[in-house]
Amino acid sequence: MHVLLDSLAMIALCYVMGFLFQGFYRQFNARLQRRWGPSIWQNLYDNMKFLLKSETLIHGPMFFFGPMIIAAGAITTLLFVPFLKDSDWLQGVSTHGNLILIIYLLVVGPLGNALAVGSSGNPFGVMGVTRGLTRLMGLEVPFFLGLALVMLQHETTSVHAIMAAQDGIAHWNLITNPIAFAVILLPFIASQNASPFDVVGAPVEVYAGPRVEFGGRLLGVLMTQNMMMTIAKLVLVVDLFLGGASNVLELIAKAFALFLLTTAISAAFPRLKTEQTVDFFWKVPLGLAVLGVVLNVWLI
Amino acid sequence: MYHKSDCEGFQCEQRMLEANLGQDDAGLGVVERLIGWLRQRSLFVLAYGTGCGAIEMRPLMTSRFDAERFGIIGAATPRQADVLVISGYLAVKTLKRVIRSYEQMQEPKYVIALGSCTINGGMYWDSYNTIKCLDHYIPVDMYINGCMPRPEALIEGFTALQERIRRGEPGGYQRYRDNIDWYKANQRRVFGDNMPPAYTYDWYSEGAT
């Protein structure tokens, strides 16, 4: 019973934070472009509107199950990420999982995408998915090496233990292991699908990329899972590098600080090409990661 | 309404516009009102830009007039759009594409027509290959007149449409569904043998949602 209530609370918190953060993101971008921008609730309105629309497209069962797989993947991921430390609440089922499981779950989304879009047969969608999988090739290795660095440093795969080890700002992994944070930051932006690595949805370039065939309710489901996934990943990085949070306000403050950093980076840089993205990931973050592993394993 | 002592010209129009604003929805439940309110706050626009009026969509969407503050934003594909903006005259050939795009949009969907060309043919009224009254082929929810209408006029039109959506008035898509045979007969008259194949619209007659 407790687990059920707790999971529902986590999903609700994630959803609310998701649309507020993304609403902030749109407003922030608008102000940078010297315009007023939408209200901060805009993403809620958009999402609700899509969930209330009709859905008349038929592309076979996989087209329908794809978004469900992605959404299920997002919800499972966020339930395995502990939101608070030293608390009974907002834990989901995180005590039964660890970082390695979360790494596996992160890949469910792109896979579901590929399945759904493949069955729709739209060339723009397929193009978007191809770009996404190419980018995934670039970002996965440094991202996971960065996570591995953290696991190496604390010699555990449990997110709880890593959080517990960072008591006080001087013990945050951001301070004690800055190389791991530097390694993870750019792949993290890419996995949030933000500029300069937004080659998948690439507005104007490939229309909506993987989402090109979705309209109505299925698009609403995709938007919902996207908002929740954004928050789940933010919270994961907060847990690993910013020492977690002991209450909801602290969590929101830390996640927001991180979000502000990534939005500032993505507002400043224009989109790279797909091959430039992969090149970049294989050079800079991966080079740093290898350096970090060498430092961690042989020198310290 | 148009009485000389009361108001004159555009004042009357202004008054008619404003008269709608205060009017409350008749017999709508709380849920419908909420749904209508959510819907009007978020309009994804598919701008069909082959007429000259399309040039006014760019300042509307970008920093100068910033339609995003009303929740109006461009959509990538017809499937994701709520509003189809027809930006002016339509040749018979483009009309076919417009109808195809319109039928792919998910309900509820609305059509905004810009300029006199969509109302009565405008300066193309005796052209051999443009249509004259768009409303005979797809249901138009809102006309914005002018040749061409300025972005301010477009904003006015969009807010009037939002007002109608909020009040839960039946949109043009219901008219299209109810009178599908009439619309298809009109379309067949201009297309002749070039009619889009039946499978593109047969789900309309089956009443699918």
Ligand code: SF4
């Ligand atoms: S109404 Fe005027 S501006 Fe609009 S399409 Fe016709 S001629 Fe062009």
